[in-house]
Amino acid sequence: MLRKCGSLRRTDLGQEIQLRGWVNRRRDHGGVIFVDLRDRSGLAQITFSAELDAQLHKLADELRSEYVVSLTGKVIARSAENINPNMPTGEVEVEGQTLTILNTAKTPPISVCDEQDVDESIKLRYRYIDLRRENLQNNLILRSEIARVAREYLYAQDFLEIETPLLTRSTPEGARDYLVPSRVKPGKFYALPQSPQLFKQLLMVSGYEKYFQIAKCFRDEDLRADRQPEFTQIDMEMSFADEKEIRRLVDGLLAQILPLTGRKYPEQTPEITYADAVNFYGSDAPDLRFDLKLIDISDIAAQSQLKVFKEVVDRGGIVKAINVKNSDGKLSRGALDAYKDFVGKFGAKGLAWITIRQNELNSPIAKFFSKEQLDAIIARLQGEVGDILLFVADSKKIVHDALGKLRCAIARDLKLYDPQEFKFCWVVKFPLFERNSEGKLTSTHHPFTKPLDENYNENTLAAAYDIVLNGVELGGGSLRIYKPEEQQKVFETLGIGAAEAREKFGFLLDAFQYGAPPHGGLALGLDRLVMLLAGAESIRDVIAFPKTKSAECLLTEAPAAVAPEQLQELGLKTAE
Amino acid sequence: MLRKCGSLRRTDLGQEIQLRGWVNRRRDHGGVIFVDLRDRSGLAQITFSAELDAQLHKLADELRSEYVVSLTGKVIARSAENINPNMPTGEVEVEGQTLTILNTAKTPPISVCDEQDVDESIKLRYRYIDLRRENLQNNLILRSEIARVAREYLYAQDFLEIETPLLTRSTPEGARDYLVPSRVKPGKFYALPQSPQLFKQLLMVSGYEKYFQIAKCFRDEDLRADRQPEFTQIDMEMSFADEKEIRRLVDGLLAQILPLTGRKYPEQTPEITYADAVNFYGSDAPDLRFDLKLIDISDIAAQSQLKVFKEVVDRGGIVKAINVKNSDGKLSRGALDAYKDFVGKFGAKGLAWITIRQNELNSPIAKFFSKEQLDAIIARLQGEVGDILLFVADSKKIVHDALGKLRCAIARDLKLYDPQEFKFCWVVKFPLFERNSEGKLTSTHHPFTKPLDENYNENTLAAAYDIVLNGVELGGGSLRIYKPEEQQKVFETLGIGAAEAREKFGFLLDAFQYGAPPHGGLALGLDRLVMLLAGAESIRDVIAFPKTKSAECLLTEAPAAVAPEQLQELGLKTAE
Structure with a gap:
């Protein structure tokens, strides 16, 4: 009976079956050759024992990774020490009875069964091998x-x-x-x-x-x-x-x-x-797995002594802040500097912060605000001890872009959401x-x-x-x-x-x-x-056969040159 | 309740329903406006009576072909003389209660509800109207x-x-x-x-x-x-x-x-x-709805006195024939001449025939054959009184092409098969x-x-x-x-x-x-x-939006000229 490798279970014990697929691994172990055979459904372990059938064992000895075979055998229970609980078929194995090598294979340039750190360009060039990997x-x-x-x-x-x-x-x-x-x-x-x-x-x-x-x-x-x-x-x-x-x-x-x-x-x-999405999340595609809302404090900033904030508001810009809850001690000074560089990529000229501590605010900008102003900011951002408030002052577009991207970066870095969650x-x-x-x-x-x-x-x-x-x-x-x-x-x-x-x-x-x-x-x-x-x-x-960032297919080498007659037929010439 | 036009039946009598669709036809009949409303499912008849609701009747009077409307009404039985047995919804009609004109329409250049002999180029240009027609x-x-x-x-x-x-x-x-x-x-x-x-x-x-x-x-x-x-x-x-x-x-x-x-x-x-298909039907895609097999008589032709046959065989060509059963009287001399022209399109230089009649053969070529040869030909083609045998002598390829196409043409002309049949x-x-x-x-x-x-x-x-x-x-x-x-x-x-x-x-x-x-x-x-x-x-x-034989889309006018900058970006020039 023709079966899929990944489908074998204890309930199949004693069945005589046929399998077809690729040699995922082959091991020689004290006169017994173990083959992990792979098809689209998964893996099955086959054994070829020299004791049971010397000729068959000899043929199995020729097998190498990625050979294509058809085989028959009998489903038997694995011995206790060979049971593999990580494999759906790990309780059984197939005692090989016949074996046909349908095709051989050279050693592939990328491994199908092991995770390797291979350059993506190699993987794309040998896409047909990469596509054998379980995740793809x-x-x-x-x-x-x-x-x-x-x-x-x-x-x-x-x-x-x-x-x-x-x-x-x-x-x-x-x-x-x-x-x-x-x-x-x-x-x-x-x-x-x-x-x-x-x-x-x-x-x-x-x-x-x-x-x-x-x-x-x-x-x-x-x-x-x-x-x-x-x-x-x-x-x-x-x-x-x-x-x-x-x-x-x-x-x-x-x-x-x-x-x-x-x-x-x-x-x-x-x-x-759309208005709320941009206003609160700085994006028309808000990530709602975490809060970190953008809060407008332009009105308070306009009253402060902080020139860079005041001037931005005077010119029609805005000042917004996010409250990174409970991040004091998690976000180092170095991290804050890196975030400053990060928002710079979206045009923001700076990233100001206030760390709320017991009885003090740690912040290079706090001194430019009155007590009332600081209280108002903290109240609006629902700040508590241990929170860090991050501020960007600029044109509306830059503030939204920069803080919108920043809230996502911080949420990822601080693991503020379960990556499995869908919102x-x-x-x-x-x-x-x-x-x-x-x-x-x-x-x-x-x-x-x-x-x-x-x-x-x-x-x-x-x-x-x-x-x-x-x-x-x-x-x-x-x-x-x-x-x-x-x-x-x-x-x-x-x-x-x-x-x-x-x-x-x-x-x-x-x-x-x-x-x-x-x-x-x-x-x-x-x-x-x-x-x-x-x-x-x-x-x-x-995508089965994707293109690179320069829109090339590394497998087929498209785009490619064409014959001059083809262009002639189209009434085209390549410009010099 | 929202309903599809084509779904209304006697079982819906008394239902108050909503319909949306296109005005297929509108008739005014003694103070009652009859509208055939069309959607993807078919047609329903709606009535707007001046007597029942003068204002609604007035609005319905504005309707023209292809207006888009939404309406409500009550499903009622048609009077006996109005029952239309050719229409799935022909036993009922809808007594209009409300009417909203969602969009008006100019008189379309091609009719949706009547079969018209319109040039295909017009139909393709107004494809969106032609696509409303039932068959498409x-x-x-x-x-x-x-x-x-x-x-x-x-x-x-x-x-x-x-x-x-x-x-x-x-x-x-x-x-x-x-x-x-x-x-x-x-x-x-x-x-x-x-x-x-x-x-x-x-x-x-x-x-x-x-x-x-x-x-x-x-x-x-x-x-x-x-x-x-x-x-x-x-x-x-x-x-x-x-x-x-x-x-x-x-x-x-x-x-x-x-x-x-x-x-x-x-x-x-x-x-x-493939060999039999070409040999017996002159095609690798044989139409098996009818017989009309190609029968090789090269061996007999080679022995005959008919020079054009003999020479063809001597040069390595073949002579084949088909037997058009019971066609004497159905295929006129003119039809045979037309078929001669037809096979000429596939390279055949002639089409010879023998009509088998009681006690005689009517044929311009019979005289070049001995009695035995004629008997042999007729036997091989299973000829009987009333049959016409048609012969082509040429290279294998031309004979197969010409007679292969000819058998299909004759079968179509003489209605030798049911066009509904699938073989x-x-x-x-x-x-x-x-x-x-x-x-x-x-x-x-x-x-x-x-x-x-x-x-x-x-x-x-x-x-x-x-x-x-x-x-x-x-x-x-x-x-x-x-x-x-x-x-x-x-x-x-x-x-x-x-x-x-x-x-x-x-x-x-x-x-x-x-x-x-x-x-x-x-x-x-x-x-x-x-x-x-x-x-x-x-x-x-x-095909929803097909192209013409010159690969044009008459609707969108593709292909079209592009801006010079587009070509420049691609590094291309049009050749002079």
Whole structure:
């Protein structure tokens, strides 16, 4: 009977079975060869005894790591001293009866069964070996399961999976497109989609009502952070639904997915406005596993004698502080200096502190404040003996960035949360527009997001919502504009002229004129979701064949040079 | 209670319900406005009577085709004369109580509810309206269902869905690649995959054992036939499996899918060798819904006085014939002339015929044959009174092409089969190599296909197999080479030198050295499968946003010009 290695148990004792897999380890032990055989399900131990079958033992002696074999044998109990409680199959072993070597293997450049400190570039070059390792196999199995459960759930909610084109036109997400030259129309290009945004909206106009797609998306960005040039989204869109319904759909989806790693999605996911998220956590993707709220003390700072605080407030900046509870003695002076450098990376020119001790404040800045001012600060931050208060004074943006990142760094360093814990929140009421560095209004999400009022100015809020997990934006969505006049007004506010709007999105504006239903949706980043659920450190660990930060595949050596004739056919030349 | 339009039945009488959808038609009939409201599920009839509610009637009077509305009302029985037995909801109607116009619509350029003879380019330009039509909606719903059932089946067989990269390197299918210029490495290019072939083989080497993916693939070919630049495959690969197991897997998959359109996959799918398929049906994808076998009469022709036949045979060509049973009187002289022109398109210089009549043969060629020769021909073709025998003499390839296509054309014209019938077959034992027009050996499938013997010559057969439905290749697969030496020998036979092999597939050859299991797989063309199941005439009818034969999207106008800066960033110039 054909069996999976990892499935053998005491209940199988006496069974004659067949196994196929890879030699994980081979040991020779007093005339008996022990083989740990590996397949996708796990490991089983096989024995080949010289005493029982000298010829078979001789053949087994040829085995080396990563040889591929097919074998038969009888499941027997391990002797007491050989029982391995750390192995699911550790109570039994297989007494080998036949053995076929299906393929040999050279010694692999990276070990499959031992944890080694190997350079990632070697692992990526030999990805097919690294992919044999248990953690990567588990990650890809989990990824497949998540996709399966997501689809089952969405199908059950009457959603249709509809494929949208990959050879298409620029989409309006605003990142750089990957281009694909056309051979039939030399000098013209397709773009690979940054998302199926426009097509899914068109599908709503076409009456499909509930669409989803686990969709490949592409962005030609500099991959500083943990990003990939191609990534996968669980993309959804619904007609006639309001924001609550769409969020409830996503809540339901996550409630199905989380049990795959033994977790439970909360009955009620907290909701926080964008304004509060930025105000209290310095981020539109707040990590709620720990408190460390940003508290505004600008009013007090303005009254103090501390010039750097006063001047910042006078110039329209703010002063905010966080209270690191019970950290006196845990955060050394050196640590505080390092945090000062850390906030410097986000533009903050300094990091002031007050350590609250019995009957004294240890602080280089305390002397610039009156007793009343200090009392007010401590009261506002709910300071107690043993707490350290950390202050940043700067423009709003810098203070929020710096303290927002700092609270996460400190929480991690001081282990203020259980890394296994999952804390979700919905961030809602995003601004519709934001000013870019040139002072121009741009869309916070994209220009199809529905405004919550009809003022079309900087204060207009959007029917946009993000689902955030542990400080990571898992997905975002919005209700969309579906009336041509409203779309027109948003374009005008963005300074997108009629000609440009027509050139870029004419077909969508046209579509809205022929009976567009109210609609909205959301897209979840599958790579990030799998990464967080798997507890992986990088999305590269949940993608079978990832690319490096310079967007290369070290395995296939893509991108690569192409033949001059290929470029000629496309009507292209490489510039000198 | 929110309901779907198409779901209303007599059992709902008296219910107060809400519906949302599009106005399919609106008629004014003696003070009552009748609205056919449409959603994805179908149509429901709503009435707004001036007598019951004058204001509501006035609002309903504003409705036009394709307006989007939300309404409430009460389900009532239609009066006897209004019952529509052709409509699932035809026994009931909804007495409107409230009405909200969610969006208006201009008169659409193509009708949603009436069949019109509109140019396809208009339909593609206004795809979002055409997609509202019942047949396209049904096709896309079926497509979503087929993908759902396929995944469920493969998951149940312990397959994992694993995504492989789209920004990759040229794959070896031999068609033209779509290229994607790299910005980080100017002058270098990714290729969009023609299939996940190499990656799925690597996944087998990595021990995933059972992989599948519903994968987007790309080919930059001239789209003469019914092809698309991007298409979708149900792609599968298995380790340790033999040809039978893989074919049984696919049989099982189709057995799950066919019931979606009320069909049944056969218990036993006939198997035909490539040699027999070409010999008897002139095609490696034979249509078995009708007989019309190609019968070789070269030996008799060589003895005849008919110079054109004799000379062909002397030069190494062949003469074959088909017997169109009972066609005397059905195929006019004009039809035969047209068929002569038809076979001319495939290179045949003529089409000879013999009509068997009581006591005579009507034929321009009979006189060149002796009585014995004619008797022999008729006996071999099992000719009877009323039959017409059609002959082509030429090179093997031309005879097979011409008569293979002709038998299909005649069967269609004479309605020799039920167009609803599905006849599957497995075509097996393909040649490993074939000679191209320059006389060079090339791979019939791809260079990773496993040979059935070790001779590596023109007669070597391959462990390759195609699943064919009604003369259409639905999918193909093979066992793969998994030993580096064997792969090396195939490359040598193909004249692929060591350097070229290393340059193109080095990583695969490397991978085979580190413990590659025996493996094989198959890919089914999803677009064609949906097309055949839907009874659609073109794959464009089962793709949401298809491209034209010149690979354009008329809706979004892709491909399009891009900004000069974009090309500059990629280090590219358009050639003059």
